Amino acid sequence: MSSRSHIKIAPNAVVCQQAELKGEIYIGANTVVHPRAFIMAKAGPIYIGENNIIEEQACIHNSFSSDDEKKKKDKEKPEPVPMHIGNYNIFEVGCRIESKQIGDSNTFEAKAVVGRDTKITNNCIIGAHCKLTANETIPDNTIVYGDECHQKPHNELPIKQDDQLGFLIKILPNYHNLKKSSKKKSSKDP
Numbered sequence: 001m002s003s004r005s006h007i008k009i010a011p012n013a014v015v016c017q018q019a020e021l022k023g024e025i026y027i028g029a030n031t032v033v034h035p036r037a038f039i040m041a042k043a044g045p046i047y048i049g050e051n052n053i054i055e056e057q058a059c060i061h062n063s064f065s066s067d068d069e070k071k072k073k074d075k076e077k078p079e080p081v082p083m084h085i086g087n088y089n090i091f092e093v094g095c096r097i098e099s100k101q102i103g104d105s106n107t108f109e110a111k112a113v114v115g116r117d118t119k120i121t122n123n124c125i126i127g128a129h130c131k132l133t134a135n136e137t138i139p140d141n142t143i144v145y146g147d148e149c150h151q152k153p154h155n156e157l158p159i160k161q162d163d164q165l166g167f168l169i170k171i172l173p174n175y176h177n178l179k180k181s182s183k184k185k186s187s188k189d190p
Helices: 066-073 162-175
Strands: 006-009 020-027 038-048 059-062 083-085 118-120 136-138 142-145 150-153
Touching: 059 083
Parallel strands: 006 020, 020 038, 038 059, 038 083, 118 136
Antiparallel strands: 142 150
């Protein structure tokens, strides 16, 4: 992957200028990226779906594995591995996410850590300060909580944050400069 950034922002997405974005990143419609959020696509592209909220100091990082780092030192080029993030996810302040596969309607609470080998399915809540780094798949409708990262199922319906998204989409442009959305070329463009 080159050191250049290729960032595509869908119309109606709100990405604050003070967010740090590096690499090949695709941000879906109505997704909000707060100032000081950090998204880095080092090991491959990051595809972020629609209606996500990425708060301040949240870090989404598509990183190389230790084996890939060894290949780089040996001058071999590791294969790019994309990261896919679904729709309606919330990434709270200070969380660090490296998972290659995240489904829909998940909440990553403050300071939660999810490693690259952990797959998050749908409607999961990863509690504050929980750290998941094992090669595992967190099943649908699971809460991870406590110092020991206990897991238990829940029966709550996914919370759609439409009101919060609407408020942020309306208010953030009043107080922050935004990165421009990617516009498709019309037939009149050269």
